[in-house]
Amino acid sequence: MDAFDALMQGFATALQPSVLIYGFLGCLVGTMVGVLPGIGPALTIALLLPLTFKAPAVGMFVLFAGIYYGAMYGGSTTSILLNTPGESATVMTAVEGNQMARRGRGGAALATAAIGSFIAGTIGTVALTFFSPWVVEAALKFGPAEYFSLMVLALVAVTAVLGSSVLRGLISLCAGLLFGLAGIDLQTGQPRFTFGQAEMLDGIEMTIAVVGLFAVGEAMFLAWQGRETRRHELHRLSGKVSLTKDDWKRSWKPWLRGAFIGFPIGSMPAGGAELPTLLSYYTEKRLSKHKEEFGKGAIEGVAGPEAANNAAAAGVLMPLLTLGIPTSATAAVILTAFESYGLRPGPTLFTEQGGLVWTLIASLYIGNVILLILNLPLVGLWVRLLRIPAPWLYAGIIVISAAGVYGASKSAFDLLLLFGFGLLGFAFRRFDFPVAPLIIGLILGPMAEQSLRQALTISMGNYSTFVTRPLSAAILCIAVALLVLPALLRWRDRRRRLIK
């Protein structure tokens, strides 16, 4: 019960008006940052780092925590309403959420996203408070071999987003895998597919690909379609923003499942927030009683992934606070903030700076509540965004996307890349290729390749390492079962029918 007492102490500090205001400010800025495509929490916190030379540590970390959680909330808004996710963790939300919005259910999608984020964020934070050491210990059992097996499992889950044409889906996935190869190879230091461009050395920036393919591609596609077709399609939005009884019934299980997929993977050193959203989406599609609605706006497909990415965000803080290991760009920037106060996160942080850490954790709970209060009423306002004539709205999106990408790198090449991906996104929409598999390929490809090669270096080139390590073997078994079992069951049913 030590943790509980310390947490209460933390609440006492975090609820002081002078600290609370930082939390509120952080939530507000974070939500804005999440809504704007191309600007993420890592960049925002990095821009605010110089403040650490002046402001008190407690206020600063509460502010950063607010931004971090807020961005996760805000990210869903544009994904759902405009099909323009600003970062990779909300791509799955766009897949199903935007379909809901097109059917006049944008309000419900936003509400399930906000409430799911709140519930999963709180579950994740509770896990962070009380179970961090154990979760992190388990996550450390994951070595390169296990990560590779996890990627294989994720590739099975990709089947859920391939769309109606498997061939088109696979082409999109392979394009993503190919783009993922560009840049310096981590294991040899040699550049690949960089075409002599210095900007390509670090590979294709995920944000540029996501914003280009979705936001810019969507805008180009709408412009090409012309105004007439659009008016019929998007403006059938009803003003209803609350969840119906049926929505609640269909959402609560995905919220919980999303949370329990999200925080363990988020806490893994190479887990990230994208993988859980994909796995959650796949799970919901598999378990849903309304399979036929998937791809056409199933609420489970929004509730699950949105819960998963928020729980993953809490998970990322576990290795950071308990071990001092940053596992995402945002965590790395927060680590720097700790360092500029002369603090080192890690096992000693809880004993040496207990007050600060528990205030930070308490502010995560408070931030979640602030965000829910902030976001639910905003849902109605956001939906109204769609009343803005599409040409203005999408012109604005292009401007903001371009400014965000250029602002982050000040590179004209990155702008070209953005519009190149925009054209590709347009072509994909025009010829009916799904975009999500490309993004997933771009995320999974490099992770799968690097962990395969790391595992093989460790095992001295022995491929059996993937089946002799128990954890890795177990994950591979699940992957094979998921791939083979449905086909097997179908085959058995058919045979039975034939025999009868």
Place this chain on the structure above:
Amino acid sequence: MQKHRRSFVKAAAASGLLAGLSPRAFAQGAPMFDTINMFVPAAAGGGWDGTARAIEAAAKGAGLVGTFQFENVGGAGGMVGLPRFVNQRKGQGNALMVGGSVMVGAAITNKSPVTMRDVTPIARLTEEAGVIVVPTSGKVQSWQDLAAAIKSNPKAVSVAGGSAGGTDHQLLGLIIKALGGNPKDAAYVAFAGGGPANAAIIGGQVVAGISGYSEFQEQITAGRMKALAVSGTKRIPGVNVPTLLELGVNVTAANWRGVFAAPGVNADQRAKLEALVTRMHASAGWKDALQKRKWTDVFLAGEGFAKEIAKSIAETEAVLKDLGLA
């Protein structure tokens, strides 16, 4: 009004320059530079960025510079940013770039057309020795065991560290060579960033790990990693870990960081920037930063620094050739 004051400050600074750069020529209120354009070839939040921000705090605190304009262009060990700095700041006497030994290796492995030879060295500031660690949960727990294992078969001794060809990888290559093996046989497992490498080591996924001491410090203090040797010429103050030299392995290596001016600056501009960095180095703010961040002070300005860079490039090229990466 504002403009007038600026030009006055400029005039004051210029007259200071004419007065032979005597520190006393600058009155307390008048900074040496109105603005310094600080270029960081790494994302905000990394080691180079931290160095640059500490320079900013120290220089502003000592009243040497009015404002700092930051530009961060991260990626590929500085190789994305370096060409940008060279192109955009040519001949500008108020631009500084932070960089270090990581850049030397990165330029070689990437076969970059722009290298550290294209910028003007101002001063080396800090350095950090490497450390070889093993997970406390692992089988190998002493330097003797590790050295014996590497001698018998380097391919069986997986070592985690930062990106391939970087300073961690180079140190492993030097050690294997010193132990009589072929560096090409190194079972080096490159991880993107310190976080994943740390996790792989304390999770016992690899036999050993190599990185800068600060990267592993927390895990060593917590008893999850055991430090077997450090790569500096001397022990790290307050850290009871022998150097490789003490262990009879003739290898020293350190990761240094310094500041550079743009190419094509004239002798006066260069001298003024050197004076700025020298005075910044002497300030209380910088001493405080060194202490807080546990950076080793290896200040070296001017020609001495330029010679050290040339040496560093030659040595790095040799190691990378041994590793089969150059």
